[in-house]
Amino acid sequence: MASTGASGSDGKGQGVAKSVTYYRLEEVAKRNSSKEIWLVIHGRVYDITPFLNEHPGGEEVLLEQAGADASESFEDVGHSIDAREMLKQYYIGDVHPNDLKPESGSKDPSKNDTCKSCWSYWILPIIGAVLLGFLYRYYTSESKSS
Numbered sequence: 001m002a003s004t005g006a007s008g009s010d011g012k013g014q015g016v017a018k019s020v021t022y023y024r025l026e027e028v029a030k031r032n033s034s035k036e037i038w039l040v041i042h043g044r045v046y047d048i049t050p051f052l053n054e055h056p057g058g059e060e061v062l063l064e065q066a067g068a069d070a071s072e073s074f075e076d077v078g079h080s081i082d083a084r085e086m087l088k089q090y091y092i093g094d095v096h097p098n099d100l101k102p103e104s105g106s107k108d109p110s111k112n113d114t115c116k117s118c119w120s121y122w123i124l125p126i127i128g129a130v131l132l133g134f135l136y137r138y139y140t141s142e143s144k145s146s
């Protein structure tokens with residue numbers, strides 16, 4: 001199942017920030033034959049079916065990675081800048097955020113949690129101190145007047 005991040009087209013093509021189609025990894029894994037072959041490279045999904053016969057490195061290596069994350073093998077080969085440029089034309093969307101490996105993305109939630117606890121840690125003692133101050137003033141002024 002694919003979900004679109006924003007309104008607009010079907011997400012095919014450039015991969016501009018406008019409209020991104022997200023694919024679950026299980027969806028990508030189904031496209032693992034020479035009839036339809038998808039790959040994930042660095043969190044992006046590519047439909048390389050038309051490229052299969054044209055790949056200078058042969059179709060076998062692509063079929064080995066079919067439906068899976070080929071980032072490592074793609075980098076291991078040391079593909080040229082031209083090869084990286086070619087990727088763009090086969091881009092169809094991004095891997096769904098829930099399926100992304102927590103490489104760098106795990107920072108934010110913990111950051112938010114820490115911030116939340118910061119608030120409660122600071123606000124409660126301050127409110128307590130202010131209340132105590134008022135009580136102290138109230139009682140000292142009472143004892144003076146009587």
Ligand code: HEM
Nearest residue numbers: 048056057061065070073074077078079080082083086087
């Ligand atoms: C869909 C993405 C891919 C594209 C667009 C692509 C493109 C290319 C291109 C243009 C070349 C010629 C050399 C160069 O310009 O770097 C090449 C070579 C090669 N590619 Fe890919 N490739 C892709 C994915 C892969 C994957 C996943 C593998 C997995 C191992 C692979 C393995 C190879 C090998 C072994 C060569 C031959 C290198 C050599 O002869 O020195 N490619 N590829």
